[in-house]
Amino acid sequence: MTWDVLSIIGTIAFAVSGAIIAMEEEYDILGVYILGIVTAFGGGAIRNLLIGVPVSALWEQGLFFQIALLSITAVFLFPNNLLRHWQKWGNFFDAIGLSAFAIQGAIYAANMDHPISAVIVAAVLTGIGGGIIRDLLAGRKPIVLRAEIYAVWAILAGLIIGLKIASSPWELYTLFVLITALRVLSYTFDWKLPSKRLGAH
Numbered sequence: 307m308t309w310d311v312l313s314i315i316g317t318i319a320f321a322v323s324g325a326i327i328a329m330e331e332e333y334d335i336l337g338v339y340i341l342g343i344v345t346a347f348g349g350g351a352i353r354n355l356l357i358g359v360p361v362s363a364l365w366e367q368g369l370f371f372q373i374a375l376l377s378i379t380a381v382f383l384f385p386n387n388l389l390r391h392w393q394k395w396g397n398f399f400d401a402i403g404l405s406a407f408a409i410q411g412a413i414y415a416a417n418m419d420h421p422i423s424a425v426i427v428a429a430v431l432t433g434i435g436g437g438i439i440r441d442l443l444a445g446r447k448p449i450v451l452r453a454e455i456y457a458v459w460a461i462l463a464g465l466i467i468g469l470k471i472a473s474s475p476w477e478l479y480t481l482f483v484l485i486t487a488l489r490v491l492s493y494t495f496d497w498k499l500p501s502k503r504l505g506a507h
Contacts, residue, residue, distance in 0.1 A: 308475040309413055312482065314373060316406030319399045321346040321374040324440045325381040326396060331444050335382065341443055342378035343371070349435030353411050353428050357420060400437065400449075401489035405482050408433030408460035412467035413478070422468035429464030430457055455492040455499055459485050 324345025328338040347364055354361050411432025415425040434450045434457050441448040450456045463485050466472050472481045491497070 308478045309410060312406040312410045312413075312478070313367075313370060315482075316403045316410060317346045317370045317374050318377045319403035319406065320349075320436050320440075321377040322381055323396060323399045323403060324436070325378040326399075327440060327444050327446075329381070338382055339375070339378050341440060342381075343374055344443065345436040345440040346370075346374045347436065348439035349407055349411070349432045349437070352435040353414070353431045356431060357415050357418065357424055357428050359414075359418075397493050398490065401486050401493075404433045404437070404456065404460060404489055405463065405485035407436070408463040408485065409467065409478060409482055412464040415464075416467055416470075422465070425468035426461055426464035429467070430460040433457070433460035433463070455497045456489070458499070459489050459492070462488075 321342040325338050325342035327345075328341035331337075333341065347367075347370075351361055351364055353359075354363055408429040412425050412429035414432070415428035420428070437450055438448045441450075463481060466481055467478075472478055
């Protein structure tokens, strides 16, 4: 049950973020739907490839595709209201998607009895894969590879689930709130990982 709820939350959050970015880039209606769907399901597809689940398993998620399409349609029908608040709420939707999908990906790998390294990789790829594909298709630098701390929170989620610190539904929901809150704090207060710039010769 926890799995399904987190999947639905992540699907809505990422589908909405993909659709809004597509509209910011002035894509047509088809482009908006494609970017929304790719953002919602891209991370799961990459994860499935790497942990040995047939990618075709994605096509069995009929309910999630319907939820994603409804979410994108809602964004498309009410763009001005949502776009006006995008700076405020866009990152928040992204944080929810990151947290929900990172936990969902980690649970997926843990249930297949993969080692902790695979659980962490599954958490990271499910949490950030869709966002990377979204940003690349929109011609933007992936936020996850620069800017505020992002992927670290997916690693943390994978570590906690891989070490079986959180396994019951209430522990997983608590972890979801924690990871979302940490991501919100990291962009609110501009926490950054160290980076090195190569000077011009």
